[in-house]
Each structure stands twice: as structure tokens, then as C-alpha cells.
Amino acid sequence: xxxxxxxxxxQAIMMTVVFxxxxxxxxxxxxxxxxxxxxxxKYRLEVGFVxxxxxxxxxxDNRSTAIFTQYQSAIRESGTLSAETTxxxxxxxxxxxxxAFQWGFAFLTDKNEISRNAAIxxxxxxxxxxxxxxxxxxxxxxxxxxxxxxxxxSQEGSAVWIRAPKEPGRYLIQCLNYCGIGHAQMKxxxxxxxxxxxxxxxxxx
Amino acid sequence: MANPLxxxxxxxxxxxxxxxxxxxMTLKDLLFSHDYRHIAxxxxxxxxxxxALGGLMAMLFRTELALPDIQFIQARSYMSLMTLHxxxxxxxxxxxxxxxxMYYMMPKVLGTERLLWxxxxxxxxxxxxxxxxLLVLSRPDFTWTFYPPMxxxxxxxxxxxxxxxxxxxxxxxxxAGAVLFRNGWAAKGRFRMMxxxxxxxxxxxxLLMVSTPVLGLVGVFMLTDWLQLTAMFDTARGGDVMxxxxxxxxxxHPAVYLPLVPAIAILYTLxxxxxxxxxxxxxxxxxxxxxxxxxxxxxxxxHFQPAETVAGPLQRATQILTxxxxxxxxxxxxNWIATLWGDPIPISAKRSVPFKFIxxxxxxxxxxxxxxxxxxxxxxxxxxxxxxxxxxxHFHAMFVGFVANMAMAGVYYLYPYFTGRMFNxxxxxxxxxxxxxxxxxxxxxxYVLGYAYFPRWVVDYLPLPEWSMPQMMLTGGAxxxxxxxxxxxxxxxxxxKRGQAVSGDPWVVEHGLTGDAAATPAE
Numbered sequence: 001x002x003x004x005x006x007x008x009x010x011q012a013i014m015m016t017v018v019f020x021x022x023x024x025x026x027x028x029x030x031x032x033x034x035x036x037x038x039x040x041x042k043y044r045l046e047v048g049f050v051x052x053x054x055x056x057x058x059x060x061d062n063r064s065t066a067i068f069t070q071y072q073s074a075i076r077e078s079g080t081l082s083a084e085t086t087x088x089x090x091x092x093x094x095x096x097x098x099x100a101f102q103w104g105f106a107f108l109t110d111k112n113e114i115s116r117n118a119a120i121x122x123x124x125x126x127x128x129x130x131x132x133x134x135x136x137x138x139x140x141x142x143x144x145x146x147x148x149x150x151x152x153x154s155q156e157g158s159a160v161w162i163r164a165p166k167e168p169g170r171y172l173i174q175c176l177n178y179c180g181i182g183h184a185q186m187k188x189x190x191x192x193x194x195x196x197x198x199x200x201x202x203x204x205x
Numbered sequence: 206m207a208n209p210l211x212x213x214x215x216x217x218x219x220x221x222x223x224x225x226x227x228x229x230m231t232l233k234d235l236l237f238s239h240d241y242r243h244i245a246x247x248x249x250x251x252x253x254x255x256x257a258l259g260g261l262m263a264m265l266f267r268t269e270l271a272l273p274d275i276q277f278i279q280a281r282s283y284m285s286l287m288t289l290h291x292x293x294x295x296x297x298x299x300x301x302x303x304x305x306x307m308y309y310m311m312p313k314v315l316g317t318e319r320l321l322w323x324x325x326x327x328x329x330x331x332x333x334x335x336x337x338x339l340l341v342l343s344r345p346d347f348t349w350t351f352y353p354p355m356x357x358x359x360x361x362x363x364x365x366x367x368x369x370x371x372x373x374x375x376x377x378x379x380x381a382g383a384v385l386f387r388n389g390w391a392a393k394g395r396f397r398m399m400x401x402x403x404x405x406x407x408x409x410x411x412l413l414m415v416s417t418p419v420l421g422l423v424g425v426f427m428l429t430d431w432l433q434l435t436a437m438f439d440t441a442r443g444g445d446v447m448x449x450x451x452x453x454x455x456x457x458h459p460a461v462y463l464p465l466v467p468a469i470a471i472l473y474t475l476x477x478x479x480x481x482x483x484x485x486x487x488x489x490x491x492x493x494x495x496x497x498x499x500x501x502x503x504x505x506x507x508h509f510q511p512a513e514t515v516a517g518p519l520q521r522a523t524q525i526l527t528x529x530x531x532x533x534x535x536x537x538x539x540n541w542i543a544t545l546w547g548d549p550i551p552i553s554a555k556r557s558v559p560f561k562f563i564x565x566x567x568x569x570x571x572x573x574x575x576x577x578x579x580x581x582x583x584x585x586x587x588x589x590x591x592x593x594x595x596x597x598x599h600f601h602a603m604f605v606g607f608v609a610n611m612a613m614a615g616v617y618y619l620y621p622y623f624t625g626r627m628f629n630x631x632x633x634x635x636x637x638x639x640x641x642x643x644x645x646x647x648x649x650x651x652y653v654l655g656y657a658y659f660p661r662w663v664v665d666y667l668p669l670p671e672w673s674m675p676q677m678m679l680t681g682g683a684x685x686x687x688x689x690x691x692x693x694x695x696x697x698x699x700x701x702k703r704g705q706a707v708s709g710d711p712w713v714v715e716h717g718l719t720g721d722a723a724a725t726p727a728e
Contacts, residue, residue: 014585018575025538025571032545033555033564041543046489049539050532056578057528064582065521071584136355137446139592143658146588150511152447153354153440158513172667176592176660178348180355181280184663 010063017056075159078128092161093125100131100138100151103182105173117188119173121164132157139176142190150177168194220313223707225625239327241312241320246623248305248330249616255297255337256609256690262290264687266664271680273668283664284346291349295464296374297337299608301330303467304381306615307406309623310474311385314402316393322384329381336373339366348662350457353438353449357431368428375421375456378463382413401484404491405470408498412459412466415502420456423449450509458505462497464604468611469494469537472563475618476544479554479563481714485543489536496533504530510583511591520583527581534574541567552717558633562614565641569606572648573599595655602648605686610640613693620697621711626704632696639689646682650675 078091096119097108107119121127131140133151141148145162152158165171175186226242234243266286269278278286308326312319320326343366347356351367389406392399426449429435436442438449473490477483484490506515506523515523554560576599579585589595613636620628657671666672 011585011588014579014582018578021578022571022575025542025575026568028542029545029564029567029571032542033550038546038548040547041485043486043489046486046536046539046543050536053532053535057525057531060528060578060582061521061525064524064584067584068587135441136358137352139660141593141658141660143589148511148587148589148591148593149513150509150591152450152512152514154446154513156513174658174660178284178352178355178662180358181284181346184280184660184665187667 010067014060071161074161075128078159091126092128094121095128095130098129098131098140100133100140100175100186102135102180103175103186105140105175105186105188107188118191119188120191120193123164123166123168123192123194125164126161127164128159128161130157130159136179137177138179138186140173141176142171142173144171144190148176164190165192168192221619221622223621223625223709223711224623226623227701228624237327239320239323241308241323241326242623244320244323244326244330245305245309248301248308248326251330251334252298252302252305252612253694255293256302257694259290259293259298260687260690262286262293263683266290267680267683269664270666271677273666273673273676275665278664280664281346284348284662285344287662288345288348289341292340292345293337294604295349295460296378297333299464299604299612300378301333301381302612303464303471303608303615304385304409306471306612306619307385307402307409307467309619310402310471310615311388311406314400314474315388315391315406317388317391320384320388321391322387325380325384325387329377329384332373332377332380336370336377339370339373343367343370350453351427353427353430353444353446354440356427357439364431365428368424368431371424371427372421375417375424378413379417379421382410382417384410386410386414401473401487401490401494402470404494405466405473408494409463409466409470411498412462412501416456416459419452420460423452423456426452447512447514450512451506454505454508455502457508459501461600461603462501464608466494466497468566468608471611471615472541472566475559475563475614476541478712479551479557479560479714480544480548481551482544482548485540485547489540493533493536493540496536497530500526500530500533507581507586511587524581524583528578531574531577531581534570534577538567538570538574549716551714553713553715556630557712558628558630558637559614559618561634561637562610562617565637566607566610566614569602569610569644569648573602573606576602576652589656589658592661593655594651594659594661597661598648598651598655601644601651606644606648610644613640616697618712620700621707624701624704625706626700627707627711628700628704629696632692636689636692636696639685639692643682643685643689647679647686650679650682654679 074091078095095110098119099106099108104117106117107115109115119127119129129140131149131151133153135153137153138151139148140151140158140160142162144165147160147162149158149160169192171190171192173188173190175183179186227246230238230243230246234240235247238244266278266283269276269283308320311317343363345351345356345364345367347367351371385406387410389399389403389410392403392406395403426435426437430437430439430444433442436444438444438446440446473484504523504527506519507527509515510520510523576595580590580596580599617628617633653675654672657669657675659666659672659676666676
């Protein structure tokens with residue numbers, strides 16, 4: 001799946017690092033208990049280990065910041081956010097305004113067409129979501145494209161953008177922040193239209 | 206490598222005489238006595254009751270979650286169970302249990318011979334019980350983080366009780382912090398010769414005393430907002446949610462170290478005794494305690510990082526500091542493994558139940574800790590980590606895998622000292638294995654679900670194969686933990702009457718003549 005944050009590669013490296021570190025720790029622990037050979041570690045070994053951790057922290061900070069800054073710059077270039085703005089900035093193939101409410105999502109196109117619970121896009125499009133909440137804190141997550149935002153109720157709203165999946169179909173959009181009793185039902189669909197533009201399947205929750 | 210002074214300053218010798226403290230204790234002693242053993246036992250007992258309550262709630266909603274769709278628990282009851290589970294487990298079980306074990310250990314380990322300012326510990330306990338009663342009565346459904354304006358709108362007429370309970374929890378923890386700091390400060394050989402438990406008491410005392418006043422303030426504002434006297438956090442009436450976020454998490458991040466630091470202190474106290482030798486490095490541990498305390502106050506914006514207001518330099522600083530807080534915890538783990546590696550492990554240690562729990566808790570600290578490395582990164586956090594099951598996986602590995610296991614090591618270790626009898630070893634081992642398999646399954650399945658974007662706080666979910674299978678296994682793991690707990694309760698109740706009577710040192714270190722004892726350490 002195409003990932004807007006461009007993480008599929010980076011994320012894989014990070015998961016490998018985490019897995020390796022965990023395995024190293026647990027292996028070290030079990031060897032210390034069950035392996036007959038005893039080993040009195042020098043203090044400088046811990047210093048070396050801390051230096052390794054500092055290097056890992058430095059690498060993670062740089063890479064994560066680079067990826068995130070690049071992602072954010074696309075939003076920044078599209079201009080300031082406003083609930084009233086309807087003119088597309090031209091940076092994106094499609095711009096949708098999203099109202100997150102207790103409990104559901106509503107999507108508004110730049111022509112002010114409204115859709116309850118379905119964001120309709122074309123395959124591979126670069127889509128900007130400007131998300132507003134006027135009641136409580138909500139979340140906005142699309143698993144298929146790997147993006148999460150937390151939406152505080154405010155005038156400014158939040159913005160995220162995605163690269164729509166290339167495969168036509170329905171993709172889950174869900175709230176990730178507990179927002180009241182209907183939180184579990186707060187879902188919508190990212191509908192990626194096929195070449196025929198005839199979404200045949202009926203959404204079912 | 207270890208300093209010869211370490212044996213003494215780490216409290217290397219047994220201090221207590223096994224005696225039937227519980228049997229000789231009257232109800233009046235239990236409720237009002239200022240003897241440190243009575244206060245500590247009272248804290249341990251109520252924490253175990255809270256564990257039973259919180260665990261029962263978990264069993265109920267885990268049964269519901271085993272299958273997609275709603276089976277027998279509706280959304281509101283589910284959220285009440287979830288909220289109470291979180292609050293009882295953190296405020297009622299994890300934090301008070303490890304602090305109570307510290308109350309029991311400190312007077313002897315630190316050489317103060319009695320719990321200084323025991324009156325404070327007493328007040329702290331009573332306020333906590335009052336808070337728990339109010340919480341259960343009000344049945345809040347706003348999660349343990351009670352984010353406004355949601356929490357101000359969805360709750361019923363009894364919501365005020367929930368907010369008063371939060372204020373009481375804050376007061377209770379602040380007073381407990383003062384008690385710990387007072388005792389740590391009075392430790393024999395302050396700073397240069399102080400046992401590591403003393404450093405932990407100072408660190409925990411600072412964490413509690415600095416963070417809890419802010420929680421109390423948040424509780425007061427929530428109450429006045431709910432009464433419509435103020436509009437601090439309610440956006441609809443001109444308040445600001447972000448004010449809440451910054452205030453609450455200023456408590457909320459140090460709060461996650463509140464059970465961690467005493468658990469680490471218990472480990473540093475038990476390990477040298479069970480192995481019969483000092484820890485690998487004293488100053489590395491002291492440094493790690495210091496770093497953890499300092500960093501824990503500045504990393505809190507990572508809890509609401511994907512919010513639009515956490516941006517620019519604040520976001521970057523949060524990321525860097527969060528990546529650095531990885532280091533003190535790793536230094537502790539390094540120290541423990543280095544200690545284990547240094548000399549042959551005594552036969553007595555390998556056989557003992559507390560030692561098994563110590564080893565398991567280190568495994569889970571590693572398992573929960575390593576993911577901190579990805580959690581800290583903004584780019585990954587904004588993908589699959591924030592508010593998916595990944596986060597509960599991380600903190601259940603820490604709270605259950607590390608803290609609860611370590612607390613069990615402490616309870617089993619102290620058991621002969623306050624009952625005069627030894628617990629049943631076979632039942633102890635059974636409890637151990639049930640817990641470890643259960644907790645491992647639970648934590649791993651939560652990680653799997655988090656990686657598959659399973660949202661937190663939902664009673665109902667889509668029947669996706671990547672969701673339903675792990676949910677089912679997760680419920681299985683939870684049942685196993687519940688069974689293990691029942692074995693534990695049976696063991697401690699039966700052994701108090703029928704267990705083998707012990708005198709002298711119940712934890713004598715024995716090196717066998719065979720096996721690894723023959724190996725000589727290489728410098």
C-alpha cells in the first residue's frame with residue numbers, strides 16, 4: 001500500500017532495529033542465567049552501549065524529522081487553513097474538508113457537495129483533508145495509507161494529506177480518540193473509484 | 206569490579222525475622238496502627254483487592270471483545286468497565302502496591318528502623334480508599350484520561366464524584382511522595398553510602414510531589430467546569446482543550462514512572478540478596494535514577510503529539526527528549542544483566558519463586574521498553590502508534606509485565622517475614638508460568654493489533670481477519686492471567702495456615718557443588 005509518510009521502507013528499518021535490540025537484551029539476559037561461562041563486564045562497556053544508544057537516537061531523530069518535515073511542507077505550501085476556504089490551492093489533486101463530529105465524519109468537496117461517511121477519490125490521487133471538530137477531541141485515521149491525526153475542537157482545524165491507494169475499493173476511515181459512547185461506530189469509507197466510476201458494493205458496517 | 210562497600214550500602218544482609226505479623230494483627234492495628242509493617246500490609250492487601258476488581262472488569266470486557274459485534278456488554282457499560290479498570294489498576298493497584306512494599310522495606314534497608322511520618326502514609330491510604338469508593342459509585346465512562354469537553358458532556362449526575370476522586374488521588378499520592386522523600390532523605394549514609402532504595406525513594410518522592418499538585422488542580426477545574434462555574438477546558442464556552450492537555454500530561458507522564466521507580470527499587474533490593482552479592486554498578490544505577498527523574502518531567506507532549514498545536518521546535522524537542530529517556534531505563538537493564546553475568550547463579554536463586562518473577566519482569570521491561578524507540582518518532586507515531594492498541598501493548602508490558610511481576614517478586618519475598626511461614630513452591634511456580642504465558646500472549650497480541658491499526662476504546666469492531674484472531678488469543682491470554690491470580694490467592698491464603706514454618710533467614714544463598722558453580726569468571 002502506498003504510504004503518504006513514505007514510511008514503508010523506513011518503518012521496516014525501525015521495526016528491525018527494535019526487534020534486534022529486544023532480542024539482544026533478552027538473549028543477553030538468558031545467557032547470563034543459563035550459559036555456564038561467567039563474564040565480569042568492564043564499566044566502559046556500558047559507556048560504549050550508551051554511546052550506541054545515543055547514535056540510534058540521533059539517527060531516529062534526523063530521519064523521522066526529515067520524513068515528517070517533507071510531508072508537512074506539502075501542506076504548508078497549500079496556504080493557511082480556513083473552514084471557509086473553498087478554492088483549491090492547486091498543490092493537491094483533490095481537497096476535502098472533513099467535519100468530525102459525535103459520531104461520524106462528513107466530507108465536503110470544493111464545490112460544497114457533502115457526503116456523509118464517504119470520501120470519494122480517484123486511484124493514486126494526492127488528497128488533502130482539512131479536518132475540523134466543533135464538539136470534542138476526535139481522531140482521524142486511514143489504516144490503508146498509514147496516517148493518524150488528533151483533532152482538537154478549534155477554528156483552525158488540522159490538515160493531513162494522503163496518496164490514495166491505486167486499487168479501487170473501499171478503505172476504512174476511523175476515529176482513534178475516545179470521543180464518547182458512539183466512538184466505536186465513528187467510521188467512514190475512503191472510496192477509491194474504478195475506471196468505470198460505478199461503486200457497486202454497498203457499504204456495510 | 207564492584208566496590209566492596211556496595212554489599213553494605215545495597216542492604217546486602219537480611220534484616221527481618223520471620224514472624225506471624227498478620228496473625229497477631231487485630232482489626233484495629235490493620236486500620237489505624239502506625240507500625241510500618243501494618244501500614245504496608247494494609248496497602249498490599251487493598252492493592253491486591255483492587256487487582257482482583259480491576260482484573261474481573263478486564264475479564265468481562267475481554268470476553269465481550271473476543272468476538273466482533275456486541276455480545277452482552279453495551280457501549281456505556283463497556284466504557285465504565287474500561288475506565289474503572291484503568292483507574293483501579295493504575296491508582297489502586299500498581300502504584301500503591303509497589304509503594305507499600307517500599308514502606309515495608311525502607312525502615313530496615315535504609316536504617317531508619319521505623320517509617321518516618323507514618324501518619325502521612327496512613328492519610329494517604331484513607332484518601333485513596335475514599336477515592337476508589339467514589340470512583341466506583343460514579344461509574345465514569347470517560348477513560349482514565351477524561352479528556353474534556355467529552356468528559357464534561359457524556360457523564361451523568363454523579364460525575365462530581367469522579368472529579369472529587371481525582372482530587373483525592375492527587376492528594377493521596379502527594380502525601381505518599383512526601384513520606385517517601387522524608388524516609389529517603391533520612392537514610393543512613395545519605396548520598397555516598399545510601400542504599401539504592403534510598404535514591405529511589407528520593408526520586409519517587411520528587412516525581413510525586415511535583416506532578417500531583419497539577420493533577421489536583423486539573424481535578425478542581427474539571428469539577429468547577431462541570432458545575433459551570435468556570436470554563437477552563439470547555440471549548441463551547443470559551444475554554445481551551447490544549448490547556449487541559451498540557452496540565453494533565455504534566456502529571457500524566459511522570460505518572461507512568463510512579464509504579465516503575467519503586468519496582469526498580471525492589472529489584473535493586475532483592476537481586477543482591479538472592480544472588481548473595483552486590484550489584485554490578487552502584488553509580489550507574491544512581492545516575493539512571495537521576496536521569497529518569499529529570500527527563501520524565503519534560504517528555505509529556507508526546508502523549509498528544511499528533512495534535513496540531515504540538516509543532517515546530519516543541520515537537521522536535523519532545524521527540525529528542527523522548528528518544529533520550531530510553532537511555533536511563535536501558536542503563537538499569539544493563540546493570541541487572543551485568544550483575545547476573547558476573548558470578549555463578551546460586552542454586553537457591555534458580556529454585557526460588559521471587560527470582561523467577563524478577564527475571565520475567567526484566568524480559569517484559571525489555572519487551573515493552575524497546576518499542577519506546579519507535580513510539581518516540583513523530584513520523585511513525587503519526588502512522589500506526591498513536592491511540593491504536595500499540596500503546597496499550599507498550600504500557601501493559603511495562604505495568605503488568607514489569608511492575609506487577611516485580612511486585613509479585615516482592616510479595617513472595619516478604620511473605621515469610623509477615624506470616625512466619627513459607628508459601629507453597631509448586632503453586633508459586635504455577636502462578637509464575639500462567640502469568641508469563643498469559644502476559645506474553647496479551648502483550649504480543651496487543652502489538653499485533655496495534656500494527657494492524659486496531660483503535661483503542663472500542664466495544665465493537667469490524668470482523669477483519671487481522672483483528673478477530675488476535676483479539677480471541679488476547680482474551681485467552683487474559684483468562685490465563687486471571688487463573689494465575691486465583692492460584693496466587695489460594696497459595697497465600699492456604700500457606701498462611703498450613704505453610705512450612707520458617708525461622709532465621711528464609712532466603713539463604715546456597716551454591717551447589719555441581720553445574721555452573723564450577724565456572725570461574727573471566728575478568
